[in-house]
Amino acid sequence: MTSASASKKSTKNEISPIITINKLNKWYGKFHVLKDIDLEVNKTEKIVICGPSGSGKSTLIRCINRLEVHQEGSIIVDGTELTDDVKQINEIRSDVGMVFQHFNLFPHLTVLENCTLAPIWVRKKSKLEADEMAMELLTKVKIPDQAKKYPGQLSGGQQQRVAIARALCMQPRVMLFDEPTSALDPEMIKEVLETMIELAESGMTMLVVTHEMGFANKVADRVIFMDEGQIVEQNDPKNFFNNPKSDRTKLFLSQILNH
Amino acid sequence: MAHFFIREKKLSFFVEFPKMGRADLRDFKKGIDESFKDFTREYGEAIEHFFDPLLYFLVWLEKLFLNTPWPIIMVAIAVLVYFGSRSLKLTIGAVLAFLVIGYLDMWEDTMATLAIISVATIVCISVGIPIGILMARSNRAQTLITPILDVMQTIPSFVYLIPVVMLLGIGKVPGLLAVCIYAIPPIVRLTNLGIRLVDKDVMEASEAFGASYSQKLLGVQIPLALPNIFAGVNQTIMMALSMVVIASMIGVKGLGVPVLRAISNQYLALGVMNGLAIVVLAILFDRVSQKFGKRLQAHTESMK
Ligand SMILES: Nc1ncnc2c1ncn2[C@@H]1O[C@H](COP(=O)(O)OP(=O)(O)OP(=O)(O)O)[C@@H](O)[C@H]1O
Ligand SMILES: [Mg+2]
Numbered sequence: 001m002t003s004a005s006a007s008k009k010s011t012k013n014e015i016s017p018i019i020t021i022n023k024l025n026k027w028y029g030k031f032h033v034l035k036d037i038d039l040e041v042n043k044t045e046k047i048v049i050c051g052p053s054g055s056g057k058s059t060l061i062r063c064i065n066r067l068e069v070h071q072e073g074s075i076i077v078d079g080t081e082l083t084d085d086v087k088q089i090n091e092i093r094s095d096v097g098m099v100f101q102h103f104n105l106f107p108h109l110t111v112l113e114n115c116t117l118a119p120i121w122v123r124k125k126s127k128l129e130a131d132e133m134a135m136e137l138l139t140k141v142k143i144p145d146q147a148k149k150y151p152g153q154l155s156g157g158q159q160q161r162v163a164i165a166r167a168l169c170m171q172p173r174v175m176l177f178d179e180p181t182s183a184l185d186p187e188m189i190k191e192v193l194e195t196m197i198e199l200a201e202s203g204m205t206m207l208v209v210t211h212e213m214g215f216a217n218k219v220a221d222r223v224i225f226m227d228e229g230q231i232v233e234q235n236d237p238k239n240f241f242n243n244p245k246s247d248r249t250k251l252f253l254s255q256i257l258n259h
Numbered sequence: 260m261a262h263f264f265i266r267e268k269k270l271s272f273f274v275e276f277p278k279m280g281r282a283d284l285r286d287f288k289k290g291i292d293e294s295f296k297d298f299t300r301e302y303g304e305a306i307e308h309f310f311d312p313l314l315y316f317l318v319w320l321e322k323l324f325l326n327t328p329w330p331i332i333m334v335a336i337a338v339l340v341y342f343g344s345r346s347l348k349l350t351i352g353a354v355l356a357f358l359v360i361g362y363l364d365m366w367e368d369t370m371a372t373l374a375i376i377s378v379a380t381i382v383c384i385s386v387g388i389p390i391g392i393l394m395a396r397s398n399r400a401q402t403l404i405t406p407i408l409d410v411m412q413t414i415p416s417f418v419y420l421i422p423v424v425m426l427l428g429i430g431k432v433p434g435l436l437a438v439c440i441y442a443i444p445p446i447v448r449l450t451n452l453g454i455r456l457v458d459k460d461v462m463e464a465s466e467a468f469g470a471s472y473s474q475k476l477l478g479v480q481i482p483l484a485l486p487n488i489f490a491g492v493n494q495t496i497m498m499a500l501s502m503v504v505i506a507s508m509i510g511v512k513g514l515g516v517p518v519l520r521a522i523s524n525q526y527l528a529l530g531v532m533n534g535l536a537i538v539v540l541a542i543l544f545d546r547v548s549q550k551f552g553k554r555l556q557a558h559t560e561s562m563k
Contacts, residue, residue, distance in 0.1 A: 065467055093469035104464035108482045117478060118468040170468055 018043050018078055018174055018205055019064060025072035026059060033059050034070070035229040041174070046206045048216040048237075051226035052252060057209040060226070061176045064207070065096045078173055094122045097167030097175040101183050103159040105151035105166070111138065112147040115166045123170065130169070137165040141195050157188025161195050168199075175199070177208040211256055217241065225249045299426050310432045317378045317431055321512070324370035332370070333357060340543065344550035349543075356539045365514065365536050372503055372513035372540065375431075379438045379499045384492060387443045391450025391488075392476065401451065408444040416441055416505050424509055434511030438502045445494035453487025454480045489552035496544045503537055514540075 019041040026034040033056045041047060049057050062068040063075060066082050066089050075082045077092045106114050115134035119125040125133075138144045141161040143154075151159055160180055167175060180196070181189040193215050200206055200219045210216070216223050216237050223240040225233045225248075233240070233249045244250050279287070324332065336357060341350045360369050394401045420437055427433040457480050465479045481488070507515025514533045521530030 067463060067467060090469035090471065093467055096467075098464075098467040100460065100464065102460055104458075104460045106461060106464065106479060106483075117465075118470070121471075121474050121478065122469050167468075 016043055017041060019207075020076040021064075021073070022075075023073040024060075024063065024070055024075065026056075026063065026068065026070045033229050034063070037073070037229075037231060039224075039231065041205060041207065043173075044203045044205055045221050046200050046219050047208070047222050047224060048220040049207065049209045049224045049226060050211055050213075050216070050252070050256075051232075055226045056229040057226055058178050061178055061207055061209060064174075064176060065093045065098060067098075090122075094118075094170055095173045097170055097172035099160070099163050099167055099175065099177045099180045101179040103151070103156070103163045103183075105159055105163060107151055110148055110150055111143070111154070111162050114151065114162060115169045118166070119169050134165070134169055137168050138162070140168075140198070141165045142191075155188060156184045157191045160184065160188075160192045164192075164195055164199070174205045174207065177206065177210065179209050179211075181210065181212060213241070213256065225252065227252070295422065295425065303426055307427055307432070310427070310436075313378070313382070313435065314432050317374060317435060320378060321371055321374040324374050325367060329361060329366060340547050343547040345554070346550060349546055349550070353543050353547075356543065360536050360539065363532055365517075365533060368512070368514045368517060368533065369536055369540070371511075372500075372515070372537070375435060375438065375503075375506065375511055375513060376496065376499050376540070376544075379435055379442060380492070380496050382435070382439050383443045383446050383495045383499070386439075387446035387491070387495070388450050388488065391447045391491075392454065392481075394447065394451040395454035395480075404447070408447060411440055412444045416502065420505070420509060429510040431511055434506040434509050437509065438499050438506050438511075441502050442495045442499040445498065446488070446491035449487045449491030449494070450484065453484030453491075456487065457483045486552055486556040489548065489555060493545060493548040493552065496548065497541055500537055500541045500544070 017040040019039070021037055021039040024034055024037040024039075025032070037060060049060070051057050059068055063070050063082075064077065070082075078095060080088055080092055082089065082092060105111075106117065109117065112131065112134055115138065116125075116127065116130035119130040119133065120127060123130075135144055135147065138147055141164055143158055143161055143165075146154060146158060146162075151162065154162065164180075177196070181192050184192060189212070193212060196206075196208070196215065197219055206219075208215070208220075220237050222234055223237050224231055225240070225244075225246075227248050233244065233246050235244075240249075241253065244253055278284075333354060337350050337354050340353045341347070344350070357369075360366060390404065394404050416437060419440055420433075423433045423436055423440075427436070461483065462475065462479060465475050470478070503511075503513055504515040504518050507513060507519050514537050517529050517533045520526065521533070
């Protein structure tokens with residue numbers, strides 16, 4: 001079913017999964033957070049994940065770059081399976097960009113240094129090269145003039161855009177977003193969403209945990225609804241919003257759309 | 260023995276604490292002393308040589324401080340204080356304080372004290388920070404090292420002077436060791452604490468792009484822990500200064516020597532003057548390093 005719905009959407013792209021998750025199970029102690037998750041993400045596909053608080057959305061996308069360790073099943077990212085091998089983990093992490101709810105910028109570094117740190121460390125770029133690319137990306141997220149400031153001097157929206165630019169500086173093959181706008185004031189949500197929409201249009205593969213249904217409608221190839229650690233329903237946005245199948249999805253949608 | 264307790268003097272068990280026999284106890288202590296003496300005879304020289312570089316460095320620094328003409332030292336102090344604190348008031352205060360110290364004929368002792376404090380601080384930093392990092396990295400190391408630090412901070416200094424002197428005799432190196440043993444705990448503790456307090460979210464950001472352990476440590480944890488590490492350095496310097504007098508008892512030159520002389524001869528003025536010189540050094544070190552630490556923290560603070 002997954003591949004069927006995916007192939008419909010990404011007609012112009014070759015259909016090859018960049019992330020393959022198979023029978024993924026994870027427990028926190030006795031608590032079963034993720035239950036038999038199967039998921040394939042194709043190149044350039046945009047997936048929006050939603051669901052009630054505590055349903056395991058964050059845990060799922062954090063498993064993809066092993067910020068969380070899973071106990072059963074397999075996760076294959078770009079042909080490499082996630083195991084305990086630190087080298088492999090770091091290789092996958094360098095190819096997977098992550099944007100956090102609370103930005104998590106390095107407070108002791110300037111905006112520019114935040115962006116160049118990883119390329120210099122991990123990609124072994126020269127400072128000059130890294131600076132050049134960082135400035136280019138900061139221009140793309142529309143804050144090149146803030147490059148010399150420290151994160152603490154920026155607004156939340158600006159910080160999140162820096163965080164996006166920072167992740168893009170690694171030239172990732174996939175971008176993960178964990179509720180990137182939920183810590184922001186309403187007037188700043190828009191500027192971050194615009195940045196994300198542009199990124200989506202550029203062909204990036206994206207997994208986005210968000211409750212911004214406008215964004216999902218506009219950008220997503222597929223919307224996934226999670227509840228109690230399971231993928232309850234997934235569909236293209238039109239069908240997902242207009243005729244949800246499961247009662248749990250209906251309830252959830254009625255709650256967030258009336259909000 | 261048992262028979263004696265039970266039948267005849269049942270009560271004496273409660274009245275008198277059951278002691279180890281006097282002869283046994285003497286043998287026990289003697290045994291320890293003897294084996295430590297053996298250890299000293301066997302390894303004392305090797306250990307002394309191990310510390311030779313430290314001795315050369317200390318002697319060299321002392322000579323440098325003493326042989327440099329005083330106006331040059333004064334300028335150096337003014338420059339260091341200014342660049343540490345960026346405060347003109349503090350710089351002028353420091354210069355005045357050193358002028359008074361020199362005028363009251365305490366220049367040479369002050370230079371000797373500065374030399375040993377500098378060397379002790381360098382030793383404490385270069386040993387203490389790695390230990391602190393180790394403690395932050397491993398919980399087991401933390402549970403192992405914390406009680407040792409507790410002992411080092413609470414045991415009366417005279418007690419560890421005994422084995423140090425037995426091992427290395429009287430002189431600069433044992434004095435330096437005594438100072439370091441006393442002064443190193445804060446820097447270890449605050450390095451550990453500082454690293455452990457670094458925001459987990461920020462660490463995660465560096466993990467998420469595949470940074471190696473040493474990159475995370477040097478690029479994120481230590482810079483963010485720097486204000487705490489610096490507070491540790493400050494405390495270490497303060498504690499080293501407070502050991503100056505005790506270190507003088509085992510042959511370290513400096514402001515402690517006249518204080519000791521003053522105690523045994525009841526020279527009130529001499530004691531107070533040299534004591535105050537130590538206080539002045541302490542205040543200067545403290546103010547300068549605190550101002551410096553605050554500057555390190557500047558942009559991190561505007562975050563909150
Ligand atoms: N480190 C942890 N230890 C124990 N339980 C955890 C841990 N992290 C998360 N959980 C639990 O796992 C469940 C899923 O958490 P997760 O953060 O993935 O939810 P979420 O769907 O992202 O929710 P939210 O919308 O609130 O962010 C929650 O019930 C949470 O309490
Ligand atoms: Mg979450």
